[in-house]
Amino acid sequence: MSSSVANLIEQRSRFLSFVQRRVHDRNTAEDILQMAYLKAVSNADTLKVGRSADAWFFRILRNAVIDHYRHQAVETRTFEPWEPGIEPPSTTPDLTPANLCPCVAKALHKVPASYREILREVDLQEVSLENYAKRTGITHGNAAVRSHRAHRSLREKLMDHCGSCAQAGCLDCTCRPSATRQ
Template identity: 45%
Template structure:
């Protein structure tokens, strides 16, 4: 992009922002979309040469940015709706079954590395959001997600070792029960 084209786009900033604001209700979102469109324009290799063409070209970029935002929002809404329906149908285990499960888990969690056990106790048993856990630990959300995946895999493996078939079919007569593990 030439300096002239960039200056032209910057001189029309208020009109561009007004265009986006009329299409999205959130002022901060409008600013974000405009900034994203500027970045897209800077990275683009096929920039028109004259001033009128570059403005029209940029309006197309803005229109596409707004359309993409609505598509993301629609997709997110559908996913949240599906998740909400799934959560409504979820069955909460009876307290005695939960205590039995927790007894097995307590024993097995103590055998896992401390960082895995801490994550599982906080996020899965304590129902703390993974993002909150990540912030408290000073790690990225992506890193926390990977750590959670590995911790759950280690827990699964250790449960199978400790409880055998009971880890898949329920504690019927396993070592966990015979050792009278209490929570």
């Protein structure tokens, strides 16, 4: 196997040319080739005896080029600028206490105190998880777990209280609490 990998390294210029024809940028081609070499070395045990190491490595290179274009497409869509003068839509609802659905406020009182505390500080008062963790003397990871569990607990309380209205997010609450349902 190691002689196969050494043979692949000797053919570097051939492989670089192959990648560069597909990405049209030498630096990008170099990066892709290096990543492909890393993948080849770490997966050398998958090369079957008697099989062509070149064909195996070309498959790794083709997949690396495809991955490069996939990542590039995602970045382009993600970082695509908005047209000038158009404000991006707000994806976060206004969660100030005055705008909270009464059902959320009721459900919030039913979750354990430690969960209620993190929900109020992190979600309503927009304190960062890092600052919350420092203030309460817990690790950032512990704060993240507590936040996740608090959200799950609140969601369960809302589902018990509101039913299907909670599935819509309780942002435009029209539910009748389950206690008054017939």
